[in-house]
Amino acid sequence: MNSFQTLMQQDIKNLSPEPKVMGFSGSPRKGGNSDILLSHILNGVSENRLPADSLRLADCEFQPCIGCERCRKDKICTAHVDGMSFLYPKIITSMGLVLVCPTHNYNITAWMKAFIDRLYCFYNFEKNRPSAWSSRLADQGRKAVIAAVCEQENKEDMGFTIDAMRLPLEALGYEIIGELDVLGTFAKAKVKEQTSTLIRAAELGSDLAKSIGE
Numbered sequence: 001m002n003s004f005q006t007l008m009q010q011d012i013k014n015l016s017p018e019p020k021v022m023g024f025s026g027s028p029r030k031g032g033n034s035d036i037l038l039s040h041i042l043n044g045v046s047e048n049r050l051p052a053d054s055l056r057l058a059d060c061e062f063q064p065c066i067g068c069e070r071c072r073k074d075k076i077c078t079a080h081v082d083g084m085s086f087l088y089p090k091i092i093t094s095m096g097l098v099l100v101c102p103t104h105n106y107n108i109t110a111w112m113k114a115f116i117d118r119l120y121c122f123y124n125f126e127k128n129r130p131s132a133w134s135s136r137l138a139d140q141g142r143k144a145v146i147a148a149v150c151e152q153e154n155k156e157d158m159g160f161t162i163d164a165m166r167l168p169l170e171a172l173g174y175e176i177i178g179e180l181d182v183l184g185t186f187a188k189a190k191v192k193e194q195t196s197t198l199i200r201a202a203e204l205g206s207d208l209a210k211s212i213g214e
């Protein structure tokens, strides 16, 4: 049994996550706006002396959920052995989570969607239909910050990007400490020119760190 399987088969419900933050960028554009926003949010975390780490989902090879529902029984994803085996322990052990994603067609990117769907294995389902459910990550003081970036100036053109991250994270038991929507930003790394946005990103990271330290 590898370390991932050992961790997942423990009673996650009774684990205490560590005071640290894990951030994920859902952009396929390396060094783009999402990556930059994420690094500024995590700088805000680090300034509060909390460990912070990050990964680009497009650099992690993993498959989308195939809906086999085996995780309802197995409590881990037994359909795929892939890059998520490396990411699950980082999520489980981190009290804080940061998700940053560009808008692709009014929604999160395919990478972010696949990542969030693969968190389905953290739910416990009852046998009734429709099944009552609970999350094994809930009631552990987990906190999150989410951010999105898009080209258009109108909030409507960001579509469901923020909701598509907030709703699943809340369902999993995260308290959302703050959200940032960055509009009117198209070119790669353009957000670097937006000082007030970068300051706000760092503030959100700082808020997250403080909420974890409380």
Ligand SMILES: Cc1cc2nc3c(=O)[nH]c(=O)nc-3n(C[C@H](O)[C@H](O)[C@H](O)COP(=O)(O)O)c2cc1C
Pocket (backbone or CB within 6 Å): 027, 028, 029, 031, 032, 033, 034, 035, 101, 102, 103, 104, 105, 106, 107, 149, 150, 151, 152, 153, 157, 158, 159, 185, 186, 187, 188, 189
């Ligand atoms: C496939 C695709 C779809 C997009 N769809 C939208 C959209 O629906 N609304 C919008 O305002 N911008 C859209 N954009 C623009 C990106 O959100 C924007 O360029 C963003 O800054 C990219 O962030 P990144 O550098 O982190 O990848 C789209 C870009 C791509 C490549």
